[in-house]
Amino acid sequence: MSFARELARRALSIRSETAPAEAAHIARRAFADTIGVALAGADAPYLDGLEAVLDTASAPGQATLWGRGRRASVLHAPLVNGTAAHALDFDDCSTTMGGHPSAPVVPVVLALAEWTGATAGKAIEAWMTGVEVETRLARGLLPHHYEKGWHPTATLGVFGATAAAARMFDFDEERMATALAVAVSMASGLKSNFGTPVKPLHVGQAAHNAVMAALVTRRGMTANPEAFEHNYGFFNLFNGAGTYDAEAILRDWDGPMEVLDPGIAIKQHPCCGSAHSAIDAGLDIVAREGLLPADAIERIETSTHDRRLAHTNRPDPRTGLDAKFSVQFLTAKALTTGRIRLADFDDASFLTPELADLLPRVAASGHQERDAYLGRVRVVMKDGRVFEGSASTRFGRGPTNPMSDTELRDKFTDCATPLLGEAGAGAAYDAILSLGDDDRFDGIMAMISGKGDTA
Template identity: 60%
Template sequence: MTFAQELAKRANAIRLATAPVEAVRAATFAIADTLGVALAGSSAPYLDGLASALGAAGNHGAASRIGRKGRYSALHAALLNGTAAHALDFDDCSVAMSGHPSAPVVAALLALAEEREASGGAVLEAYLAGVEVEMHLARAVMPHHYDKGWHPTATLGVFGAATASARLLGFDDDQLASTLAVAVSMASGIKSNFGSPVKPLHVGQAAFNGLLAAKTVAHGMTSNVAAFEHTYGFFEVFNGAGTFDPERALEGWDRFEILDPGIAVKQHPCCGSAHSAIDAALSIRKAWGRDVGDAIETIEIWTHERRLAHTNRSMPATGLEAKFSVQFLTAKALLDGMISLGDFDDERFMTPDVKALLPRVVAHSHQEKNEYLGRVRVVMKDGTVLEDSATTELGRNSFDLHASGELERKFLDCTRGHLGEAEARLLFSDILAVQDAPNWLPIIRAIANEKRV
């Protein structure tokens, strides 16, 4: 068997009836979180321009656009909703994947589920298959894939979106293998565009391409099912000789990656690589016991060289760049005691206190084994030195967040401005109960800010 055929066989074996209850719950939490941040991200100013570029006026098709009324083709909806889901960089993360597993998968599934009026259980099952493919593939190519400059949320996310779409279409192993091979030619996304709107566009494109791969196979498209291991295939071209191990992707399918190492839900609406420094800064502020105000003389930050590579922006010029500036984010956490959705508005993000402090913030890299370790050292003007560290692996466990109520609070923060408090609470409850729903239409229409059906 080719690699694609082996991968397809494993992905098609995932069934809701035999999956651990905890895996199904984790999938439900992840979908809820993704839909919440997508609705919050649907106001990103570049999305309407993207819709115009696509010729997507919302006056045809069977799929909804999150946060906007109208009907779109499933492909256009997947692209627009995937971009919205990553617009705030607030969507969930995977340590194994070094990226965001849910956004490309959910965006593709949302569009196809509406087109086909799929049941809640069918969508959850397809979601599980999609994210398991992404995270198992990551084991074959990481960390070199990431270090080389690829954006795994997109380059691996396209296979998650393709798998999930194929599962919802009821593909057999051969059809799914062909879909994955088609998707090989559609993988894209490089880290040079981090800090710009192109990064969330990567995710929309992954959702679009994954769904397109499945739809073309449904209409008779064929492919080279050896597209992964071919001399000019995915592994050799994207990684290079000696930097990948396909067998690792085919191992461990008796357990679920969504549970171990799991999917982490973000608490801060910015790049996950800066979260450890933010959390250390918040701890320092708490230890200081009062408003730091003008008391700070200097700040030093240490994060892993792999994390600092794309967060070392000493003076960000836009709100989006600020999401990828560990200097800005650490200073903001110390000064305000939190990082909020409203901190990245282009007109207001560079407040006078942050602007005055940034020249005295220095970021260093470390090479310690724990690549999620962040350390912060603050010297106050009175000579007091405060130091702390944190290890935040791109977010926190969704089960802990649900138990504490933080998962719902985040969802409400992201959605109440669009839906109102009562509708946002009802929508959250509906998503958590979606496994038994006969179809997704009420949830999809609600998240699109339309009347429930």
């Protein structure tokens, strides 16, 4: 039996009625977090250009563009919403995947739910399926896949989103396998474009391609059932012989769900997760010593794992988006202000004179310790005092240190208030978290469309 067929068989074993109740709650949190960060990213200037290319204004369709006051086709809405969801790099994370599991999946699930009138229960089951597929693929492909330069949120996310779309369309095993094989030829996303608007576009494109793969499969498209394991297939071309373990992907589907263990981490800092341990190490110092004035600092030394430093070693960020991937900027910001906020990455104001003067005195180095999430910060003050901090942050808060529903509500309202108003943002969050299995999404989509009064 082909790998795609084996994967589809396992994906179809994910059922809401047999999944732990906590998994459904995590799904609602993922819906809320993804929508929230997408609303915060909905005014990214490049989304206007994307909509112009898609001509959404003259071709309204079946699904809501979150926070943008319009509708688009069931293909184009996931493309725009997926891009917005990753625009701020504030979306949820998976340590297994080395990326962001919900951003490519939630826009697909909700667009198809809106189009077909599906219930929340069905959407939750589809999300569970999508996240299990993409994270379990990562079990057999990472770390080599990531270190080679691929962006797993896109290259693996397209398969999670395709599996989720297949569940929304009630595909059987054969048709889900076909859709996954179609998606093999639609996987892409290169780390060379990290720090540019193309990175979030990767996610939108993965969502779009997933819906495309499912739709053409519905219309009779066929694909090579061995598209994953073929000599010129996904495994050998994207990873290479000897660098993947297909059996690891197919093992233990009767064990704990990935969404529960190691779980889905909700980001508390709106920037690249690979810099979070350094940020938290800096905040550890601030908690003990108070804020450190930039002009009183002689130098700052950071140490993060080589795998993380590879794309966060940006000593001279030129834009707010670039600064999201600069461990030097982010650590200095944490030490001098005590937090990382959405407003810290405005192109016109992110680089204050004080930070511009401090950044040349920030040195970033890498380590290869067993704990790949360990970050250390050492600060030497001009008066000779030395402060040290450390933290092990697994891409945001995981199951051992979860963000509470109340804290997630605060994050959601911070993201959504500029578009929905404070009352509207709070009402939208509460509606998402209280979704019943038989509820539909019409009311929530109306709340997050961006058409309402934000007073």
